[in-house]
Every structure is written in C-alpha cells, then in structure tokens.
Amino acid sequence: GAGVSQTPSNKVTEKGKYVELRCDPISGHTALYWYRQSLGQGPEFLIYFQGTGAADDSGLPNDRFFAVRPEGSVSTLKIQRTERGDSAVYLCASGEQGDTGELFFGEGSRLTVL
Amino acid sequence: KNQVEQSPQSLIILEGKNCTLQCNYTVSPFSNLRWYKQDTGRGPVSLTIMTFSENTKSNGRYTATLDADTKQSSLHITASQLSDSASYICVVSGQAGTALIFGKGTTLSVSS
Numbered sequence: 661g662a663g664v665s666q667t668p669s670n671k672v673t674e675k676g677k678y679v680e681l682r683c684d685p686i687s688g689h690t691a692l693y694w695y696r697q698s699l700g701q702g703p704e705f706l707i708y709f710q711g712t713g714a715a716d717d718s719g720l721p722n723d724r725f726f727a728v729r730p731e732g733s734v735s736t737l738k739i740q741r742t743e744r745g746d747s748a749v750y751l752c753a754s755g756e757q758g759d760t761g762e763l764f765f766g767e768g769s770r771l772t773v774l
Numbered sequence: 775k776n777q778v779e780q781s782p783q784s785l786i787i788l789e790g791k792n793c794t795l796q797c798n799y800t801v802s803p804f805s806n807l808r809w810y811k812q813d814t815g816r817g818p819v820s821l822t823i824m825t826f827s828e829n830t831k832s833n834g835r836y837t838a839t840l841d842a843d844t845k846q847s848s849l850h851i852t853a854s855q856l857s858d859s860a861s862y863i864c865v866v867s868g869q870a871g872t873a874l875i876f877g878k879g880t881t882l883s884v885s886s
Contacts, residue, residue: 664817689783695874702863702878703818716873763808765817765875 662686664766666752672772673742681737681769685754692735693763694727703751706742709735742773776801778866778877786883792855796810797847797864805867809838809849812861812879821862854884884885 665684685692689736690711697770712732716737720726724742729735730755749768755761776857778799787793799807809866814827822831822838830839835852851858861879868875 695876700881702861702876703878705873708873719873753817762820762823763821767815767817 666766666769670770679739683735683752689754691755693753697749744773747773780877780880784881789886795849799845799866801866801868803869808865810863860886
C-alpha cells in the first residue's frame with residue numbers, strides 16, 4: 661500500500677477483554693513506532709522497533725501491553741485485561757531510518773474500553 | 775528529564791493573518807527537531823525536519839527556525855488559511871536508537 665495502514669480503525673471492547681491492534685508499515689521501512697494519544701494530548705511513546713527487535717520499549721505502561729514484529733514488517737500491539745484508562749487512539753508510524761529520517765503515520769486505531 | 779514544551783496551548787487567528795508557535799526542549803543529546811501537523815481524527819503529517827546545524831527550513835507557507843544553543847524552535851505560518859486549523863506538534867529526537875519525544879501540541883483555529 662501507499663501508506664501506513666492500521667486496523668481496526670475503531671474498536672470498542674469491554675473492560676477485562678484482550679485486544680490486538682495491527683500496523684502494516686510502508687514496504688521497506690525498518691523503523692516502526694507505536695504511540696498512544698489521548699484527547700487533547702500529544703502522542704505518547706510506547707515502543708520502537710528497528711527491524712524485528714524492540715529497540716526501545718520503555719514507553720509501555722505495564723505488562724498488560726506487548727508488541728511484536730516477527731518478520732520485520734507488520735506489527736501487532738496486544739493489550740491484555742483492558743482497562744477504561746486504555747481508551748485512546750493508538751498511532752503507528754514507520755520510517756526508513758527511525759530517529760533520523762522521515763516518519764509516516766497511520767490514521768490510528770481508536771480504542772474504547774467500556 | 776527529556777521534555778518538549780509548546781506554547782501557546784491554543785490559538786485563534788483570522789484568516790490571512792500570520793502566527794508563530796513556540797517549542798522549547800530539554801532533550802540532550804539532540805539529533806533533530808520536527809514539526810508535524812495533525813488534523814482532527816487523522817495521523818500527524820510531517821512539515822519540517824531540522825538537524826542541529828540548520829537554523830531555518832521552509833515548507834510553503836510554513837517556516838521553522840531552530841536555535842540549538844537556547845534549545846528553542848518556532849513555526850511561523852504566513853497568510854493563514856482555514857485549512858491550517860489543526861494541532862501542530864513539535865517532536866525532538868535524541869541520541870540514535872531512542873524514541874522521538876513529542877510535545878503536547880498547539881491547537882490552531884483559523885476563522886473567517
């Protein structure tokens with residue numbers, strides 16, 4: 661595809677459920693970021709992949725959050741035992757050079773936990 | 775602590791007017807600084823990227839400046855249009871391999 665694709669665009673779930681959010685980056689991009697954005701706030705860093713490995717996962721708020729990128733392309737953000745405070749827009753971005761090059765963002769996945 | 779502070783938090787201007795948004799950062803070491811535009815409900819879109827050796831960079835009606843000594847940047851918008859209404863986010867990159875640090879953004883509203 662031409663840009664970063666995120667699915668689902670909207671997800672409504674109940675407290676305590678498990679959720680997976682998918683990011684399909686631009687082909688060939690080695691760097692992939694996950695961010696979380698609450699209403700009226702700037703994006704908050706969660707995790708950064710360089711290839712298949714997590715170069716920096718210091719932003720994951722707790723062990724309910726986990727992300728993988730097994731083949732260095734598609735990434736999945738997994739949230740266990742969701743809480744109402746997890747409600748936010750989850751943004752994914754990809755780039756060729758990570759911290760130095762251009763980053764391209766997806767439209768985000770809006771998660772609502774009831 | 776590495777931080778990025780933006781001001782003002784929000785701004786309302788008339789169509790056709792100019793405006794300047796500010797960004798101060800404490801990130802060290804510093805690699806580059808970016809400005810993004812984020813329309814409501816959309817992902818951020820890059821406007822400019824500047825390294826420490828660059829003082830100014832333009833993208834159409836958008837001009838970003840950088841003073842790496844004082845750790846300040848500004849984004850100047852000339853002859854504003856209604857479509858400029860959005861959130862403008864300042865993002866700073868520290869040492870290689872670390873995450874980008876986002877400011878909370880300035881919400882700009884351009885009215886006719």
